[in-house]
Amino acid sequence: MTAPGLQRLEDELRHLKSTERHAVIVAIAEARSHGDLSENAEYHAARERQSFIEGRIQELEEVVSAVEVIDPSALTGEHVKFGAHIWLVDEETGKESTYQIVGVHEADIKQGRLSISAPLAKALIGKTIGASVAVPAPGGDRIYEIIDVKFL
Numbered sequence: 580m581t582a583p584g585l586q587r588l589e590d591e592l593r594h595l596k597s598t599e600r601h602a603v604i605v606a607i608a609e610a611r612s613h614g615d616l617s618e619n620a621e622y623h624a625a626r627e628r629q630s631f632i633e634g635r636i637q638e639l640e641e642v643v644s645a646v647e648v649i650d651p652s653a654l655t656g657e658h659v660k661f662g663a664h665i666w667l668v669d670e671e672t673g674k675e676s677t678y679q680i681v682g683v684h685e686a687d688i689k690q691g692r693l694s695i696s697a698p699l700a701k702a703l704i705g706k707t708i709g710a711s712v713a714v715p716a717p718g719g720d721r722i723y724e725i726i727d728v729k730f731l
Contacts, residue, residue: 580646581662584685584692588646592639595632603629642684651679654730659703661695666726670711675726680704699723 603625610622651662659665664679678693680703686694693700702712708728713720 580648580682580685581651581679582648584681585643585646585648588639588643588684592636592643595636595639599632600636603632646682646684651730656730657707657728659706659725659728662730664729664731665703666728667723668726670722670724 606625607622607629610616610619610625613619613621616622649662651664654660654662659680661680661682664677666675666677668675676691678691678699680695680700681692683694683696686692686697695701695704699714702714703723703725706712706725708725711722711724713722
């Protein structure tokens, strides 16, 4: 995982523990004050939210405790590997795109952070600038050319 990815997870964990946990306790107490719990939708929704929050806290604690941070700026070379920023062009449409290959828990395709386990990342790993890679897609294979690889 990258350092910014770890920081985002730690921030989420801190927010869940300090803010969300307290808010859901208040919501449960408020819902209890309305009477019969068996038909109290607010109570059931708050308990469900509490269950989600506690599960997410447990998941984040496990991930954060076992993570290995890799600094992409310390890496070099022309081969695509974890942490690399890759500039691609779709050979069929000519559309250019940029991605950074990151850990599973920090991936966000809208932000250009591509999971190391994604089919595109798997196809790119080990390739160099100028290489063409075929990536399986629902409508048939997509072919991308690697324009540039940088470690920022």
